[in-house]
Amino acid sequence: MSENRKMAFICSKGNLDMAYPALIMGWAALGVGVDVTIFFTFWGLDLIRKSRVDKLGLPPVGNASMRTGMMGFPFDVGIPQLVGVLPGMTAFATALMKSKMEKLEVPSVREMLEMLHDAGAKMYACKMTVDMAGLKKEDFLDVVDDIVTATEFIEMTEGAQIVFI
Amino acid sequence: MPVRQFGALQLEVDSEGYLVNPKDWTPEVAEAFAKEEGIELTDRHWEVINFVRKYYEERGQSPTIRQITVGAGIPTKELFKLFPGGPAKKVARIAGVPKPAGCI
Numbered sequence: 001m002s003e004n005r006k007m008a009f010i011c012s013k014g015n016l017d018m019a020y021p022a023l024i025m026g027w028a029a030l031g032v033g034v035d036v037t038i039f040f041t042f043w044g045l046d047l048i049r050k051s052r053v054d055k056l057g058l059p060p061v062g063n064a065s066m067r068t069g070m071m072g073f074p075f076d077v078g079i080p081q082l083v084g085v086l087p088g089m090t091a092f093a094t095a096l097m098k099s100k101m102e103k104l105e106v107p108s109v110r111e112m113l114e115m116l117h118d119a120g121a122k123m124y125a126c127k128m129t130v131d132m133a134g135l136k137k138e139d140f141l142d143v144v145d146d147i148v149t150a151t152e153f154i155e156m157t158e159g160a161q162i163v164f165i
Numbered sequence: 166m167p168v169r170q171f172g173a174l175q176l177e178v179d180s181e182g183y184l185v186n187p188k189d190w191t192p193e194v195a196e197a198f199a200k201e202e203g204i205e206l207t208d209r210h211w212e213v214i215n216f217v218r219k220y221y222e223e224r225g226q227s228p229t230i231r232q233i234t235v236g237a238g239i240p241t242k243e244l245f246k247l248f249p250g251g252p253a254k255k256v257a258r259i260a261g262v263p264k265p266a267g268c269i
Contacts, residue, residue, distance in 0.1 A: 024268055024269065027230075028253070028268055030245070030251060031230050031251045031252060032251040033250035033251035104269075105231070105269065115231065118241035118242040118245070119241055119242075120245060
C-alpha cells in the first residue's frame with residue numbers, strides 16, 4: 001500500500017469537554033484510512049484510567065466560554081464565577097453536556113476509546129505522567145497499547161501530523 | 166458532472182466519484198465501484214451495502230460508521246476489515262448513496 005497519511009493526537013486534558021476533540025477527530029481520520037496514534041499525557045491520563053474514565057467532569061469555573069447560548073438554551077447568559085464554585089454546579093454542567101452528547105448519539109468516552117481501538121488506533125500513556133501519578137499498566141483500560149516515553153512517541157510519529165489538545 | 170459508462174448504463178457521478186442519483190444504483194454499479202477500491206464483495210459486504218441503502222431510503226440520509234455498526238450489528242473491527250482504507254466514504258460510494266454527514 002502506498003504511504004498512508006498519519007496523524008497523532010496528544011491528549012493533555014482531563015475535563016469532559018476536552019476529552020472529545022481528539023477522539024472524534026481520530027475516529028474521523030480512521031474512517032478515511034488515516035493511521036492514528038493517540039498519546040495521553042498529564043490530565044489526559046484520566047481518559048484512559050479505569051477508575052476515572054466514567055467520572056470525567058466539566059467545571060464551569062474559569063470557563064468564560066461556558067454560556068447558556070452554547071448549551072442550547074434560547075438565551076445567552078454567562079455563569080458568574082461565584083455561582084460556578086457552588087456545590088453541584090460542576091455536576092450540573094457535566095450532566096448537561098452529557099445529555100447534549102447523548103441527543104447527538106455521541107458515545108461515552110469509554111465507548112469511543114473501544115471504537116478507536118477496534119478501528120486500529122494505537123493508544124499510549126505518557127511514562128512521565130504515569131510515574132508522577134504512581135500508576136501501573138493495570139490501572140489503564142485494556143485498549144491502551146503501552147506506556148511510552150516522549151522520545152518513543154516522537155520516533156513512532158515520524159511523518160505524522162501532530163495535533164496537541 | 167462527469168458521466169460514467171456501466172455496460173449499457175450511463176451514470177452521472179460527482180467530482181469524488183459518488184453517484185449523483187442514488188436511484189441509478191444497481192448491484193453491478195456496486196461491484197464496479199468496489200473493484201476500483203480493490204475490494205471483492207462477499208455476502209458480508211452485501212449485508213452492509215443493503216443496510217446502508219435501506220437506511221438511506223428510510224431516512225433520507227446516509228448512515229455514519231457507528232450507525233452502521235450499531236444498526237447492522239457488525240463489529241467495528243470487522244467493518245474496518247471489510248473496507249480497508251476506511252469505511253466512512255467507501256461504503257457510501259459503493260452503496261450509491263451520498264457521503265454521510267455525521268462525525269461518528
